[in-house]
Every structure is written in structure tokens, then in C-alpha cells.
Amino acid sequence: MQELYPQTGVCFDHGNQAKLYMVYTLGCNAACDHCLVESSPRRREKLELDVAKELLRVGAQFGKNFLDLGGGEIMLFPDEVYELARTAADLGYYVSLNTNGFWGRTPERARAVVGELQQAGVGAIFPSASAYHLAYVSIDRLKHIRQACRDLGMVYELNWVRSHRPETDAFIQTEMELDSETIFPNSLTTAGNDAGTIEALKVVYGSSVPDDIADCGSLQLGVNPHGHVIGTCSMTNRNEKFAGTPLFIGNFHDTPFDELLRAERDSAVLQFIYRNPHPALHKRLIEDPSLGRYYQDTFGTRRYYSVVDYYIDVFRDERVMAGLDEALR
Structure with missing residues (x-):
């Protein structure tokens, strides 16, 4: 399998098959309109620290070595973050x-705080900035974190997303000096706290045919407080849309995590898309002697808001999946 990582940045220095994205809590001190897991101050779900540490331990046994911590807002539990980071670092993450x-x-x-995170073993901080975050967190706080990271040698990469408020987007780009930064385009997850905002974002982002979908490294193992184990960091709150596809690996509350990781490892489809970002699978299906015409006629002109939604649609097609499983093994 060819390894294709055209982007730069710390996330792209590690293979997707080695990553573990952990939604530690669904609670947050913000309720951003576009939040794909629908976090808010009302949410109480979170992983127990011991459970999270056990997931890391088992993950390390299966070759996981990049931990991406998030939420919700994980820094509502700083002491747990420090302990979790120390455990992860000791395990080689x-x-x-x-x-x-x-x-x-x-x-x-x-x-x-940056110093404490660094001492605990955190290697990179990804603060979020968008028109929706600014309703809850001032941009000055992000500037303080940026400067602290620069002073202490902490890797700092800003999570910035386009909104349906172009003036605010321009303000953030200027204030956070993004004009000189490389910005990786990504597609839209059509879930959030505010349905009106999501509809507006559909217009801003638009939908794409498979030839043109953007992919910013969306395929990697993710876990959340519900116990869901999903083959993408673009998880939603309940993740119903993944059911019945290879992307929904299982629930660690019902099935031992090592069994789920074994299933992930043995899934030819998951391992292919982890190692070969879009449009690799699309091209492979087009060129398949037995599936190519059917695939192109069925999916070639369909439009999607995200690469994940494209995969979900393709993976629900029994004819494609039967041929794909055979071709990839």
C-alpha cells in the first residue's frame, strides 16, 4: 500500500493507522453553533480517567503512538489531562x-498552563478559533497561548474554520496572522448545535462530486464517552450515520477494546483508506474491471459535503463492498 501524506504539520507526521483520537468529554464551557459533537455546558458525559488510561494501554499494544485529545473542552479537567498525558507519554504516544x-x-x-502541559508530556497544542468560538473565548486568550507556545518551544497549530460570517473570518485571519500560514481545506460535517448555522455552512462550503472532495486527514481511530469506536475523527454526537459500515467498529462498553482494535487492524477497507487518503479509493474503484462502470454510473455524479459522507454512501452499497473486500485482500 502506498503511503500518501501530501500535507505538512505534526498530525501528518504520523500515519493514520497509528492515531487515536479521544473525545474525553462532551461537556464544554461553550456551545458553538458548528460543534459536530454538540458539546455545551449542559453535557455531562465524559470518560473515566482509568478507562481512558486502559484504552491507551491497549492501543499501544496495537501500534497506536499518536494521541489527539479533545472534547468538548478537555481542559475543564486539567489534573486529569496532566495524568492522562503522562500515562500516554510513558506508553510511547x-x-x-x-x-x-x-x-x-x-x-x-x-x-x-502551557508549561504544565509540556511537563506532563503534551507535544502540541491545537487551539480553536472561529466566528463561533469568539462568542465564548476572546481572541486575546488565543494570542496569549500562541506566545506562550512560542516562548516554551511547544508545537502550536491553530484550528481555524470558515464560517458564514466573512467579516469575522477576516478579523481572525488578521489577528492570528493566518495570512502567512498554510491553511488545509477540509469538508463539512453537517451536524452541530444550531441547525440554521449548519444550513448556512452548506452554502459556504458547498458539496462536491467524488473527484473534487477535500480531505484533511479525516480517517483515524476515534473513541468517545458513549463507548463508540469509529474509524474517523469526524465523529458526531450519536454517530448513527456510521452504523452498518466499516467505519463503525463497535462499542468498548460492550466489546473488549482489544477485540475492536483487532477488527480494525484486520479490516482491509479501513487499512487502505487510513494509508491512502482520498481520492485513492475513488480511483481504485473507477479502474476496477468488474466494478468500474457500475461505480462510476452510481456514484460519479453524487455530491457530498464531506469525504466521510462519501465513504458512508459507498460502504452501504453491497455490490461495491463485496468487490472491494475481495480486491483489497
Whole structure:
């Protein structure tokens, strides 16, 4: 299998098959309109620390070595974050942290927290900035975190997403100095806290045929407090849309995690899309002697808001899946 990672950045320095994205909590001190897992202050679901540490231990046995921590807002539980990061680092994981940055209220506070995260084993911080986040977290706090990361040598990469408010987008790009940054396009997950915003974002992002879908490394193992084990970090709140496809691997509350990781490892389809980002599968299906014409006639002109939704649609087709399983083994 060819390894294709055209992007740059710490996330792309590790193969998707080695990554573990952990939604530690669905609770958050914000309720951003576009939040794909529908986090808010009302949510209480979170992983127990001991459960999360056991997932890391088992994951390491199956070759996982990149941990991406997130939520919700995981820094609502800083002591647990530090302990979890120490455990992960001891197991050989590179640890990255997603956060809305609420804790960077002063330069001094930002520097202190970044230092504590660094000492615990966190290697990279990914603060979020968007028109929706600014309703809850001021941009000054993100600037404090950026400067603290620069001062302390912490890897810093900003999670910025387009909104349906272009003036606010332009403000963020200027304030956070994004004009000189490489911005990786990604597609839209059509789930969130505000249905009206999601409809507006559909217009902003648009849909694409398989030839043109953007993919920003969306395929990697993800877990959440519900116990879901999904083959993508683009999880939603309940993840119903993944049911019945190879992307829904199982629930670790019902099935031992090692069995689920074994199933992930043995899935020819998952391992192919982990190692060969879009449009590799699309091209392979087009060129397949027995499936190509059927696939092109069926899926070639369908439109999708995300590469994940494209995979879901293809994986629900019994004829395609029968031929694909055989071709990839």
C-alpha cells in the first residue's frame, strides 16, 4: 500500500493507522453553533480517567503512538489531562491537545498552563478559533497561548474554520496572522448545535462530486464517552450515520477494546483508506474491471459535503463492498 501524506504539520507526521483520537468529554464551557459533537455546558458525559488510561494501554499494544485529545473542552479537567498525558507519554504516544483556549486569560496564566502541559508530556497544542468560538473565548486568550507556545518551544497549530460570517473570518485571519500560514481545506460535517448555522455552512462550503472532495486527514481511530469506536475523527454526537459500515467498529462498553482494535487492524477497507487518503479509493474503484462502470454510473455524479459522507454512501452499497473486500485482500 502506498503511503500518501501530501500535507505538512505534526498530525501528518504520523500515519493514520497509528492515531487515536479521544473525545474525553462532551461537556464544554461553550456551545458553538458548528460543534459536530454538540458539546455545551449542559453535557455531562465524559470518560473515566482509568478507562481512558486502559484504552491507551491497549492501543499501544496495537501500534497506536499518536494521541489527539479533545472534547468538548478537555481542559475543564486539567489534573486529569496532566495524568492522562503522562500515562500516554510513558506508553510511547506523541500527545496533542485540542482546546478552545479559555484558560489563556493572561499571558502569565497561559505560560503557566502551557508549561504544565509540556511537563506532563503534551507535544502540541491545537487551539480553536472561529466566528463561533469568539462568542465564548476572546481572541486575546488565543494570542496569549500562541506566545506562550512560542516562548516554551511547544508545537502550536491553530484550528481555524470558515464560517458564514466573512467579516469575522477576516478579523481572525488578521489577528492570528493566518495570512502567512498554510491553511488545509477540509469538508463539512453537517451536524452541530444550531441547525440554521449548519444550513448556512452548506452554502459556504458547498458539496462536491467524488473527484473534487477535500480531505484533511479525516480517517483515524476515534473513541468517545458513549463507548463508540469509529474509524474517523469526524465523529458526531450519536454517530448513527456510521452504523452498518466499516467505519463503525463497535462499542468498548460492550466489546473488549482489544477485540475492536483487532477488527480494525484486520479490516482491509479501513487499512487502505487510513494509508491512502482520498481520492485513492475513488480511483481504485473507477479502474476496477468488474466494478468500474457500475461505480462510476452510481456514484460519479453524487455530491457530498464531506469525504466521510462519501465513504458512508459507498460502504452501504453491497455490490461495491463485496468487490472491494475481495480486491483489497
